[in-house]
Amino acid sequence: MLRKEVNDLLTQTGPETAMGDMFRRYWVPALLASELPEDDSAPVRVKLFSERLIAFRDSGGRYGLMDEFCAHRGVSLWFGRNEEGGLRCPYHGWKYDTTGQCIEVPSEPADSGFCEKIKLQAYPLVKIGDILWTYMGPKDEQPPYPEFEFATVPANQTFTSKRFQECNWMQAMEGGIDSSHVSFLHSGNLNTDPLFKGARGNQYNIADKMPFFEVVKHEGGLYVGARRNAEEGKYYWRITPWVMPCFTMVPPRGDHPTHGHFWIPIDDENCWAWSFDYHPTRALSEVELEALEAGKGVHCEYVPGTFIPKANKTNDYEMDRQAQREGRTYSGVEGIAIQDSSLQESMGPIVDRTKENLVSTDNGVIMARQMLRKAVMALRDKGTIPPGVDPSHHRIRSVSVVLPPEQAFEDVCREDLRSAKGKPHSSV
Numbered sequence: 001m002l003r004k005e006v007n008d009l010l011t012q013t014g015p016e017t018a019m020g021d022m023f024r025r026y027w028v029p030a031l032l033a034s035e036l037p038e039d040d041s042a043p044v045r046v047k048l049f050s051e052r053l054i055a056f057r058d059s060g061g062r063y064g065l066m067d068e069f070c071a072h073r074g075v076s077l078w079f080g081r082n083e084e085g086g087l088r089c090p091y092h093g094w095k096y097d098t099t100g101q102c103i104e105v106p107s108e109p110a111d112s113g114f115c116e117k118i119k120l121q122a123y124p125l126v127k128i129g130d131i132l133w134t135y136m137g138p139k140d141e142q143p144p145y146p147e148f149e150f151a152t153v154p155a156n157q158t159f160t161s162k163r164f165q166e167c168n169w170m171q172a173m174e175g176g177i178d179s180s181h182v183s184f185l186h187s188g189n190l191n192t193d194p195l196f197k198g199a200r201g202n203q204y205n206i207a208d209k210m211p212f213f214e215v216v217k218h219e220g221g222l223y224v225g226a227r228r229n230a231e232e233g234k235y236y237w238r239i240t241p242w243v244m245p246c247f248t249m250v251p252p253r254g255d256h257p258t259h260g261h262f263w264i265p266i267d268d269e270n271c272w273a274w275s276f277d278y279h280p281t282r283a284l285s286e287v288e289l290e291a292l293e294a295g296k297g298v299h300c301e302y303v304p305g306t307f308i309p310k311a312n313k314t315n316d317y318e319m320d321r322q323a324q325r326e327g328r329t330y331s332g333v334e335g336i337a338i339q340d341s342s343l344q345e346s347m348g349p350i351v352d353r354t355k356e357n358l359v360s361t362d363n364g365v366i367m368a369r370q371m372l373r374k375a376v377m378a379l380r381d382k383g384t385i386p387p388g389v390d391p392s393h394h395r396i397r398s399v400s401v402v403l404p405p406e407q408a409f410e411d412v413c414r415e416d417l418r419s420a421k422g423k424p425h426s427s428v
Contacts, residue, residue: 002353002369010372011168011350013265014050018380019372023049023245024137025379025389026266027146030065030125030275031055031132032162040082049136050267054078055125056098059085064098065134066122071102096120106181128152130160131274145390148247149419150260150278158278159257159292161299164308165341168350169246169271172367173263176248176342177368179226179238182363183209185339188329195277195288196288199253201400201428204228204236213363216410220244221371223417225409229276230402237409239399239417242368244375244388249398250298257284259298260399269349272307273319275299275337280397281424292319300337309338317342395419400428 013020014170028048035044036057043056045068052068054077067075070089077096080087086103088095095104100122108114123134124142129151135142150158165172175181181402182190185204190202208228216223221242230236237253249260262274275298277284284292295301301310311318317333324332333339358366378384387393399416403409416426 001356001358006286006369006373007350007353009376010369011170012268013169014268018047018376021137022376022379023265023388024135024139025143025386026137026245027133027135027143028133029162029262029272030134031363032160033132034129035125036063036132038283043078043080043082043087045076045078047266048134049265051136053123054080054081054087055132056080056082056087058087058098059084062098063127063132064096064100064122065125066096066098066100067120069120070094071118071120072105094118095232098122098125125337129158130155141385143389144391147394149280149395150258150276153278153280154283154285157280158276158282160274161278161292162272162274162305162307163300163302163337163341164266165271165273165345166313166349167271167341167345167347168268168270169224169263169265171347171351172271172273172344173246173248173261174343174365174368175246175344176250176261176263177224177240177242177364178362179240179251179364180211180213180225183211185330185343186336188323188327189336189339193296194291195256195259196253196336199256199428201238201253202252204230204428205238208236211361212408213361215363215367217367217371218417219392219398220388220390220396221247222364222367223410226361227409233405234402237401237403237413238407239397239401239413240364241396241398244386245372247394248389249396251398252425253400254415254427255279256427257288258425258427260398261298273337273341279425280419281422295335295337298337300335306378309341311335311338311342313345380422397425399426401426402428 046053046055054068055065075091084097086097093106100120102118123136155388211226211228214225221244224240226238228236246263252258257277257279259277319332323329333342375386397419
């Protein structure tokens, strides 16, 4: 179990909280680039770490992310007119550029200097891959841009989505490093989902429901190794990297694209579940893209015009008890993404970890909590920059491999766990 005060420390990410301060030291996904598709497109509301923000793209293609509310009378700038190099409040015409600087107040003389005194809180917003990333920490400590492989391969090799999830970021993230649930929760989809089926490793997942876990630290987080029995006394290893604070990469299956997640707090009781699929050496096929866009694999279908999953809390995630009884889906919920979110949300907005009873397969979760707690306290008390900020910590891969019993994955797979341009991934 986790003491309440530690749980509070790790789950609270608003302004002036220790975990919130740590999250703000990282570049994090803020929007899909497709949400601001062209110059002077409509502004988009963004909420991160309990801060209400507005994102826009100006006439010159520059991206901005700033306080949602006009400095005059507090009107939401979502109603603003995006025009001629800035976002203009429709109430009294105050206008802001992408840095949050007020550049026009129609009621005041241009030479009065009034505009220079008005500036909204703003954060950098940069496009890397198909994501717009932001950094919300101290300006003089801004780290280099992120270098996760899925965001740096050619555009035709990667696909990203996001979904709204009604629970704290941490219980969602912990699902991402828990490899043991695959043998149960997702077992009905391993041989049917077009982004999973056909891989030899699927049968090891289904056949051996008692994995042995070995967790190894790396500079940016953990390698969570799950070992299952394979043929001829060999072991099937699935190695999930976790990069602090909230990046996980699911081990690959055959030649399918590799997928993974970021879990980004909206506030303490909601988060964005970002999901990606990419292939390191080839373009995604038309069949794969069709499946990704249809919400297969780790993605989902939406309520039209939103990022809210079509199967959600209001409709009991479209639970099908007949499918559950027949084994077509283990939990009765269809789709890997919604199978995860349904159970993570069922714990409540912030799970009470004082009531837990953890076992050996939870070693990855236990060690991740310990690393997070130590890093938060070291930043708060000593100003120590946390693991995962350095881009070298991002150059990492997940691995699935069959090894003889005498070989340790951390030795044999050392190079496989490092990303490199054009290098095939290690997969079963």
